[in-house]
Amino acid sequence: xxxxxxxxxxxxAGAAIANMTASSLVFGQNSEPIRIGLLAAKTxxxxxGGIDMELALTMFLKERENxxxxxxxELIVADTAGVPATARTKAQExxxxxxxxxxxxxxxxxxxxxxxxxxxxxxxxxxxxxxAENMTQRHPSPWFVRLTSTSAQCAYPLADxxxxxxxxxxxxxxxxxFAYGHEMCAGFQRAFEDNGGKIIQKIFTPLATPxxxxxxxxxxxxxxxxxGTAGSNGxxxxxxxxxxxxxxxxxxIGGMTALDESVLRNMGDEALGxxxxxxxxxxxxxxxNKSFAPAFRKQFKYDPGYYAASTYVSGEVLEAALKxxxxxxxxxxxxxxxxxxxxxxxxxxxxxxxxxxxxxGNVYIRKVTKADGRLVNSxxxxxxDVTQFWTYDKAAFLQNPVYSRDYPPAKNLEP
Amino acid sequence: MQFWIIQGLNSLSLGGLLFLLSSGFSLIFGLMRLAxxxxxxxxxxxxxxxxxxxxxxxxxxxxxxxxxxxxxxxAIGGLFERLVLARLRAxxxxxxxxxxxxxxxxxxxxxxxxxxxxxxxxxxxxxxxPTRLFGFVFPTYRLVLVGCAMAAAVxxxxxxxxxxxxxxxxxxxxxGQMARAVGIPVSRLFTLVFCLGAGIAGAGGVLGxxxxxxxxxxDADMLPLALIVVILGGIGSLLGAFIGSFIIGFxxxxxxxxxxxxxxxxxxxxxxxxIAFRPQGLFGRVGA
Numbered sequence: 001x002x003x004x005x006x007x008x009x010x011x012x013a014g015a016a017i018a019n020m021t022a023s024s025l026v027f028g029q030n031s032e033p034i035r036i037g038l039l040a041a042k043t044x045x046x047x048x049g050g051i052d053m054e055l056a057l058t059m060f061l062k063e064r065e066n067x068x069x070x071x072x073x074e075l076i077v078a079d080t081a082g083v084p085a086t087a088r089t090k091a092q093e094x095x096x097x098x099x100x101x102x103x104x105x106x107x108x109x110x111x112x113x114x115x116x117x118x119x120x121x122x123x124x125x126x127x128x129x130x131x132a133e134n135m136t137q138r139h140p141s142p143w144f145v146r147l148t149s150t151s152a153q154c155a156y157p158l159a160d161x162x163x164x165x166x167x168x169x170x171x172x173x174x175x176x177x178f179a180y181g182h183e184m185c186a187g188f189q190r191a192f193e194d195n196g197g198k199i200i201q202k203i204f205t206p207l208a209t210p211x212x213x214x215x216x217x218x219x220x221x222x223x224x225x226x227x228g229t230a231g232s233n234g235x236x237x238x239x240x241x242x243x244x245x246x247x248x249x250x251x252x253i254g255g256m257t258a259l260d261e262s263v264l265r266n267m268g269d270e271a272l273g274x275x276x277x278x279x280x281x282x283x284x285x286x287x288x289n290k291s292f293a294p295a296f297r298k299q300f301k302y303d304p305g306y307y308a309a310s311t312y313v314s315g316e317v318l319e320a321a322l323k324x325x326x327x328x329x330x331x332x333x334x335x336x337x338x339x340x341x342x343x344x345x346x347x348x349x350x351x352x353x354x355x356x357x358x359x360x361g362n363v364y365i366r367k368v369t370k371a372d373g374r375l376v377n378s379x380x381x382x383x384x385d386v387t388q389f390w391t392y393d394k395a396a397f398l399q400n401p402v403y404s405r406d407y408p409p410a411k412n413l414e415p
Numbered sequence: 416m417q418f419w420i421i422q423g424l425n426s427l428s429l430g431g432l433l434f435l436l437s438s439g440f441s442l443i444f445g446l447m448r449l450a451x452x453x454x455x456x457x458x459x460x461x462x463x464x465x466x467x468x469x470x471x472x473x474x475x476x477x478x479x480x481x482x483x484x485x486x487x488x489x490a491i492g493g494l495f496e497r498l499v500l501a502r503l504r505a506x507x508x509x510x511x512x513x514x515x516x517x518x519x520x521x522x523x524x525x526x527x528x529x530x531x532x533x534x535x536x537x538x539x540x541x542x543x544x545p546t547r548l549f550g551f552v553f554p555t556y557r558l559v560l561v562g563c564a565m566a567a568a569v570x571x572x573x574x575x576x577x578x579x580x581x582x583x584x585x586x587x588x589x590x591g592q593m594a595r596a597v598g599i600p601v602s603r604l605f606t607l608v609f610c611l612g613a614g615i616a617g618a619g620g621v622l623g624x625x626x627x628x629x630x631x632x633x634d635a636d637m638l639p640l641a642l643i644v645v646i647l648g649g650i651g652s653l654l655g656a657f658i659g660s661f662i663i664g665f666x667x668x669x670x671x672x673x674x675x676x677x678x679x680x681x682x683x684x685x686x687x688x689x690i691a692f693r694p695q696g697l698f699g700r701v702g703a
Contacts, residue, residue, distance in 0.1 A: 043523065044526075044531075046531065047526055047631065048530060048532045049531070050531075051530070177678075204675070206678050206679055208632070208635070208636045209678075210429075210636055210640060210667075211429045211432070211627075211667070211668075213425040213429065213668070214422060214425050214426075214429075214668040214669075214671045214672050215671065217418070217422055217672065218672050231533070232532070232533030232628065235628070236533065236627070239535060239628065240626070243538065243545065243554040243556070243557075244545065244552060244553070244554055245545040245552040262532055263532075263533075265532070267535070268537075
């Protein structure tokens with residue numbers, strides 16, 4: 001079979017025209033929408049955070065009339081139930097059935113770890129929330145960025161503040177007995193002891209602890225107790241701590257989830273005065289948050305916290321990246337490069353990504369105070385541009401084992 | 416010295432809480448030979464009931480709330496027994512599965528109604544100040560809780576030993592078939608005991624609230640404890656549940672304080688020994 005020259009020319013021209021219309025369609029009104037997949041635990045014990053993640057992201061998209069960089073956006077939310085295996089199934093569903101262009105969430109480290117390899121294999125641009133240190137340290141993925149914080153990233157500034165400004169000498173730490181708690185307490189201990197303090201006791205409690213009384217009664221006398229907890233456990237511990245009259249004897253300080261806004265809204269005046277550290281506070285005084293936090297509160301009757309802010313920031317970062325690529329999500333490599341280079345101004349302040357894909361940004365020391373009749377985390381000090389390596393040398397940091405229950409070893413424990 | 420006294424009191428208060436949780440479970444298990452896996456959910460319902468009621472109505476008394484929650488949960492339990500369990504009498508495995516399913520339904524309903532945040536149950540105003548004795552401090556409410564458990568134990572004892580209903584229950588526990596043969600309405604008795612067991616769990620959930628707080632997953636945290644107490648103490652024995660609760664209270668408290676690394680298995684060690692050497696439990700009336 002031979003092809004006549006005329007037919008050949010006509011064919012090529014036709015293809016070219018078709019090409020032109022196709023490429024102009026990408027920027028036109030009728031192009032395919034950008035599909036964002038959100039993995040959020042909407043049932044099970046982690047539901048509170050997961051629901052906030054969905055509400056905030058939906059609100060973010062609604063404010064932009066479901067359009068980012070000129071293209072319509074479709075949000076597909078999958079419920080992981082806080083179970084790693086379900087997270088894996090749902091991730092697969094989002095990618096292979098719904099053909100999402102990028103992914104956000106999930107909130108728990110064990111969920112994120114369960115799907116990390118799969119997302120890398122599928123080359124899926126992912127805006128992560130979970131805090132597991134190694135995802136942006138010893139095992140980074142080119143397709144993963146984290147715009148929140150590693151487990152320990154926010155603990156360093158609080159350790160610094162405790163040693164230098166509060167002049168605490170001895171601190172007891174308590175956290176849930178899993179990687180997040182281990183890593184956060186390890187980072188806190190390292191920075192605090194490098195500044196001359198002593199961690200005299202480290203308590204790790206099982207995730208399912210029926211009665212905290214026996215742990216409260218063990219707490220040794222110190223200047224302060226550091227809560228490295230997440231969700232309801234820290235809050236249950238704290239109530240018992242207060243009932244045993246210990247809050248009058250030692251100060252309480254906490255990590256980025258210990259007294260999150262979602263915990264505060266169920267607490268009373270007993271929380272007043274507690275210092276915590278986080279990359280966000282609903283009270284942040286920047287133009288983006290000044291519009292986000294009041295709008296969220298108006299709509300849902302409570303303050304946005306860690307989880308709500310995490311997806312809102314995800315949205316802001318993605319929007320900046322899409323503007324840079326003119327809405328092109330089909331070129332995943334370019335999108336990922338744009339996300340990593342987004343340097344977006346967000347509700348938490350400027351977010352930059354280091355070469356491992358972890359956010360470098362402000363960390364805030366916050367104090368529980370009362371405003372308009374409700375408890376809020378008001379910012380008392382800002383540590384600018386905190387990286388996941390704090391002040392430590394990056395190469396040496398990565399040479400060390402990942403933080404754990406026993407690393408770095410605690411040398412100042414009292415018998 | 417202070418360590419031993421404080422942890423001793425802690426053990427007692429945890430034991431009291433466990434008795435409120437497990438006595439109903441033991442009662443149901445003893446009479447109906449049914450491992451009621453909904454028990455933790457009944458307990459949780461009580462706690463949520465307390466969290467919502469006490470936070471919404473300022474002057475509400477925790478004792479009244481416990482009574483109300485007890486009645487409400489007993490009613491739910493009674494309906495469940497009549498409408499579902501009674502139809503599966505000949506199918507013990509089916510019954511256990513249904514109770515498990517019911518516990519999922521209750522916990523998801525709680526999540527839908529009250530969300531995923533943990534909700535604190537306020538400690539009664541007049542019991543908030545810690546008790547100071549010989550220079551150490553202990554939460555007053557925990558002491559009161561021990562008293563509540565004692566009172567509940569005495570009332571249950573009187574009910575079982577001195578009333579006609581109690582005699583029928585004891586007869587049913589010891590030999591269900593014979594009890595039926597002499598004309599005891601065993602089926603109605605089942606419903607009644609299920610209500611009673613659920614009601615105690617509901618009231619116990621209220622009283623445990625100030626220590627535990629209401630949160631999703633509370634049911635799954637409490638159910639194994641009830642199982643452990645009952646296996647240790649002996650099935651169908653009130654005394655067994657009572658002694659078992661306090662033994663577990665002591666083992667748990669001192670275990671986690673002295674050997675924190677063993678926190679995960681500390682509760683199961685005594686259970687293994689009991690199952691190995693005395694399968695009917697310490698005070699069991701019937702073989703497991």
